[in-house]
Amino acid sequence: MLADFLRLSLKALSERRARAVLTIVGIAIGPLILVMMSSVVGSYSEYIVERITSLGQNAIAIFPTENYRLDAEDLNYIRTFDAVKRAEPFYNTQGIVKRGTEETKVSIFAVDYNLLFEAIGSLEIGEGAIPPETDTLSSIIGRKIAFKDDTRHFSLHDVLTVTVPKIEGGKITGKKTVNVVVSAILEEYGGALIVDPDSTIFMSLEAGRRLLGLDKWSGVLVLADNPANVKPTVSALRQYYEEKVQIIAFSSIAEAISSVTSAITFINFSTSLSAFAVAVAGVAATMITSVMERTREIGVMKAIGYTNFQILLMILLESIMMSLVGATAGISTGVVGAYILSSRGFRIGGIGESGITLQLNPLITPTLIIQTLALTILIGLAGGVLPAYRASKIPPVVALRYE
Amino acid sequence: MPETKQKKPIIQLVDVYKEYRAGTISTLALKRVNFQIHREQVIAIMGPSGSGKTTLLNMIGLLDRPTKGKIFFDGLDVLRLDDKTLANLRNTKLGFVFQTFNLVNRLSVFENVELPLIPRGIPRGVRAKMVLDAIIKVGGDESWLSKKPNQLSGGQQQRVAIARAIVGKPVVLLADEPTGNLDRASAKVVVKTFLNLNKAGHTVVVVTHDPEVANCMDKIYVIRDGEIIDEYSSNKAESLINKV
Numbered sequence: 001m002l003a004d005f006l007r008l009s010l011k012a013l014s015e016r017r018a019r020a021v022l023t024i025v026g027i028a029i030g031p032l033i034l035v036m037m038s039s040v041v042g043s044y045s046e047y048i049v050e051r052i053t054s055l056g057q058n059a060i061a062i063f064p065t066e067n068y069r070l071d072a073e074d075l076n077y078i079r080t081f082d083a084v085k086r087a088e089p090f091y092n093t094q095g096i097v098k099r100g101t102e103e104t105k106v107s108i109f110a111v112d113y114n115l116l117f118e119a120i121g122s123l124e125i126g127e128g129a130i131p132p133e134t135d136t137l138s139s140i141i142g143r144k145i146a147f148k149d150d151t152r153h154f155s156l157h158d159v160l161t162v163t164v165p166k167i168e169g170g171k172i173t174g175k176k177t178v179n180v181v182v183s184a185i186l187e188e189y190g191g192a193l194i195v196d197p198d199s200t201i202f203m204s205l206e207a208g209r210r211l212l213g214l215d216k217w218s219g220v221l222v223l224a225d226n227p228a229n230v231k232p233t234v235s236a237l238r239q240y241y242e243e244k245v246q247i248i249a250f251s252s253i254a255e256a257i258s259s260v261t262s263a264i265t266f267i268n269f270s271t272s273l274s275a276f277a278v279a280v281a282g283v284a285a286t287m288i289t290s291v292m293e294r295t296r297e298i299g300v301m302k303a304i305g306y307t308n309f310q311i312l313l314m315i316l317l318e319s320i321m322m323s324l325v326g327a328t329a330g331i332s333t334g335v336v337g338a339y340i341l342s343s344r345g346f347r348i349g350g351i352g353e354s355g356i357t358l359q360l361n362p363l364i365t366p367t368l369i370i371q372t373l374a375l376t377i378l379i380g381l382a383g384g385v386l387p388a389y390r391a392s393k394i395p396p397v398v399a400l401r402y403e
Numbered sequence: 404m405p406e407t408k409q410k411k412p413i414i415q416l417v418d419v420y421k422e423y424r425a426g427t428i429s430t431l432a433l434k435r436v437n438f439q440i441h442r443e444q445v446i447a448i449m450g451p452s453g454s455g456k457t458t459l460l461n462m463i464g465l466l467d468r469p470t471k472g473k474i475f476f477d478g479l480d481v482l483r484l485d486d487k488t489l490a491n492l493r494n495t496k497l498g499f500v501f502q503t504f505n506l507v508n509r510l511s512v513f514e515n516v517e518l519p520l521i522p523r524g525i526p527r528g529v530r531a532k533m534v535l536d537a538i539i540k541v542g543g544d545e546s547w548l549s550k551k552p553n554q555l556s557g558g559q560q561q562r563v564a565i566a567r568a569i570v571g572k573p574v575v576l577l578a579d580e581p582t583g584n585l586d587r588a589s590a591k592v593v594v595k596t597f598l599n600l601n602k603a604g605h606t607v608v609v610v611t612h613d614p615e616v617a618n619c620m621d622k623i624y625v626i627r628d629g630e631i632i633d634e635y636s637s638n639k640a641e642s643l644i645n646k647v
Contacts (some may be wrong), residue, residue, distance in 0.1 A: 004521045008510075015509040300505045303466055304567070305494020307487050308562040396466045400501070 005310070009361055011318040019286055020322060025244050026282035027326025027379060028333065030275035031372045037268040039362035040341050045261030047360055051190065052254040055225040058085075059119040061235060061248045063219040068244040071219045079238065083229035084222055088112040092218035093210035095162040095201070097145060099153045106145055107200040108164065108207020111221060113140070122177025123197060128156045128184035136207035138183035144198040146185045158182045162201065167213050178211050211238070227251055276379050279326070283319050283383025291391040293317060299399025312392035319384025320377060327376035331369060338362035411437040411478070413606055414463050414576060419472035421458050421629075426534030432458040433527070433581050436630040440608060442574070445601040447584045447637070448610045450626035452517045456610045457579055459626060463608060465489050465498055477574075494522055496582035498605075501630035502580035504560045506552040512538070512563050513548040519571045533644040540603070541596050558589025562629055575606040587643070594643055 013020045013091050062078070064070045070089065078087040090111035093117060097102050109116075117123055120138050131138035139160070146154045159179050166176040180203060189197040224230045230249045237247050291298070298311055306314075345359040421433040432455045440446065440463065450456045459465040462474055465481055469549060474481040474493060484492070488618055493499075498519075506515050516534045525533070541562040552560050568576055578597065582590035594616055601607045610621060619625045619642040625633040639645060 001521060001524050004527075008521075011509050108452075110508070255526070296505065297507055300499075300507075301518070302490065303464065303493060303499045304492050304520050307490040309487075310522055324459075359482070397461050400505075 005314050006321070006379050009314055012294070012314075013318055013321060014102045016290060016293075018049050019289070023286040024048070024322050024326040026330065027279045027376060028324055028330035030272055030279050030379065031099040031327050031330030032173040032334040032337065032376070033204045033275050034269070034272040034372050035331050035364070035368060036337040036341060036362075037272070037363045038246070038265065038368055040337070041261065041264050041268055042368070043342065044358060044367075046357065047259075047358060051278070052250060052257055053207055054120065054122040055122055055195070055250040055253075056119040056223075056255070057251045058230055059250050060221055060222040060224065060225040060230060060237075061250075062237065062241075063223060063246045063248070064217070065244055065246065070220055070245070075220060075278050077240070078222060078237070081226050081233055083226065085225040085292060086115055086118070086223040087220055088115045089205065089217040089220050091205065091212060091214040092212065093164055093212060095164040096199075097113055097160055097162050099145075102156065104145065106142075106162070106201065108162070108212065109195075109200050109207075110205050110212065110214070111205045112205055113202070115221055116202060119221060120197070123189065124187040126187040127186045128182070131202045131204070133206065135182050135183070136204060136210050137179075139180040140184040140186060140202040140368035141182055141361070142186050142196070142198040142200045143188040145201065146182070154182050154185070156331070157180055158187065160201070161298065164212055167215070176213075180207075180211070182287065189261055200374055217326055263324050276375065279376075279379045280383045283322060283380055285388060286322070287315065287319050287384050287387035290318065290391075291387045295391075295394060295399050295402035298394060299402065302394075302396035302399060306326050308392040312388045315388035316381065316384045319380040322379075323376050323380025323383075326380075327373050330376065331372055334372075335362075335364055338364065404536060407423065411441070412475070413442050413477055414438075414440040415475040416459075416462060416469075416473070416533075419462060419469040421455075421462065421467070422470040432629050433462070434542045435548065436472070436629075436631055437557065438463075438624070438631060440575070440606060442606055443601065443604060444622065445598065445607040445620045446609070446624060447620040448608065448624045448626055449612060449614065449617045451612060454626045456612070456626055457628040458629075460577055460579050460608065460610045462574075464499060465493050477607060484639035490522075491626050494519055496569065496574045497573060498560070498565075498573035498576045500564050500568050500576065500581045502583040504552070504557075504564045504584070506560055506564055506567075510551075511548065512543075512550050512555070515552065515563060516567045516570050518567060518590040523571070531569050535564070537570040538563070540569065540600070541566045543593065557585050558592050561589070561593050561615060565593070565600075569600060573605070575608065576600060578607070578609045580611055581609060582611065582613060582643075590616065591643055613643070614641035615641065616640075620642050 062070070074085055075089060078084055088111065090109060093108050094110050097106050111135060114387050126143065130140065140156065141160065146152060161177055161179055163175050163177050165172045166174040180201065186197055203211065230251050234247050234249050301311060308312055339362060342360055342362050362372050416436050416438040419433055419436040422433065423430045424430055429624060436459065448456050450457060462469060470480060479494065512596045513534055516537055517530045520533060520566070534548070535545060538544065542565065543562055544557070545561065547555065552563060555563065581593055585593060597607050597609060598619060609616065611617050618637045618639060620637055623635055623637050625630050
């Protein structure tokens with residue numbers, strides 16, 4: 001019987017094709033926006049959170065403020081925490097590497113290699129090997145320093161000439177050049193958004209001190225024994241140091257970014273709901289008109305034995321079918337739109353020399369499709385239920401008299 | 404008509420009143436109507452426009468409820484039945500034919516005629532046979548089935564409407580001015596169809612204001628101002644069928 005009702009409803013829709021098509025277009029806008037925006041925002045959100053998370057969920061970075069100097073006493077204090085697995089100082093500065101005729105800005109990070117690779121678990125050596133900590137002339141360089149657009153500029157054992165600030169008495173007094181040997185080249189990391197290993201030269205802590213002339217630690221990198229212990233450790237350190245240092249836990253950044261992306265997703269969802277609300281009104285208007293035009297027909301149906309429920313079902317099926325077609329059209333164009341939108345890429349500035357441009361495939365999941373489909377069908381139901389109910393309740397004699 | 408068939412009326416109206424209200428104005432469409440229809444009767448209800456013919460037919464056809472009085476259908480007190488049961492009775496025991504045919508123009512003849520069978524859940528294969536049988540009974544043929552109603556003449560459309568009314572093998576066939584929109588030749592064919600259906604065992608009730616159509620039936624009830632004021636046997640000599 002349901003198949004017959006579907007057939008009858010489809011015929012009713014096809015009779016008023018232009019109106020049905022316009023209503024379907026109205027319905028399709030909601031799922032289009034929802035799928036397109038959610039999948040694009042979702043893919044970037046997931047990527048960004050994943051990259052932040054990859055920095056290590058048990059890593060904490062402590063940076064001194066301008067008027068405070070971290071020293072061995074601080075290091076010893078930090079190491080007294082039961083939850084602290086390791087704590088090592090690091091030096092961080094900027095430099096310029098000459099690649100042929102071109103100069104490239106790079107970050108220089110002098111840190112204990114083992115701690116570095118433990119903190120950033122997804123950091124991998126592509127070529128060469130990690131040099132010994134005592135080797136102050138060797139370095140590990142990021143992929144974008146060694147290569148540019150797949151063109152190799154530096155190989156293993158090449159000497160890099162890096163221009164760095166000259167520091168005397170704790171102050172920058174000019175520029176100087178240092179030479180470092182390439183001992184290893186990292187696999188492409190892709191940008192962690194806070195740091196950019198692809199554009200960084202990593203060297204040992206001792207190299208940082210000797211080669212770069214840095215005497216003031218840029219900070220202390222702390223590794224907690226467990227991600228669950230990060231928050232209490234950060235709290236304890238903040239309580240101890242108050243305003244003297246800035247403490248950043250990568251897990252907190254991930255959490256914050258996750259909150260921001262959730263908010264964006266919610267705003268996007270709310271925007272889509274406006275389109276859905278318009279669609280409800282569209283469906284309702286179409287169905288009310290349709291019911292009015294077919295009042296006499298409804299009277300005949302009742303006279304020949306259709307129950308109120310069967311009339312309600314037939315009218316509702318019409319709006320549900322419009323929603324289904326609208327959902328299919330909206331989701332399909334949403335998917336296409338998402339790929340077009342993603343293909344433009346998304347530039348994040350402030351990282352590396354010229355920021356990084358993310359170009360990701362939209363995150364189109366079965367859950368997103370099913371949720372959008374369900375929501376769109378709900379729109380059809382919401383828009384159709386009142387006209388269908390009214391149609392089902394028209395007394396047959398009144399309907400038959402209708403002109 | 405055999406005596407046994409007269410004993411148990413299929414439809415009985417007892418002191419039926421129907422009042423319509425529009426704001427403070429009320430109109431009494433039916434006044435104390437007492438009326439019986441027996442199985443296999445073929446009767447006409449005659450009266451001028453606004454006399455209450457259609458209201459009476461709506462009562463007989465279980466489409467409307469009286470303001471006062473009782474209606475019995477095959478012994479059942481109609482006022483005690485819910486909408487679903489009434490719909491089921493209309494679907495299985497009654498067939499309706501309207502003055503304006505009331506066919507659904509977007510549907511083919513086949514789809515129009517099969518409409519009453521859908522709520523019964525009859526499989527499509529069985530429906531196809533029942534539809535063809537009904538079309539043949541009203542003098543149509545297989546070639547009609549795929550046509551749209553507007554591709555047929557008025558008389559043919561009314562016969563399709565009759566086929567829709569009889570496809571479910573109802574006990575009572577109710578027709579409201581079935582010849583009102585037809586020329587005399589088509590009207591004659593339609594009336595003959597009703598008479599043939601009566602011979603096949605259907606009870607037929609025709610509402611008309613046309614005396615020539617009414618005289619084709621066995622008995623004529625005259626209604627005026629909501630009251631049945633007269634009933635008499637028809638004068639076949641004055642019927643549409645016998646007049647040239």
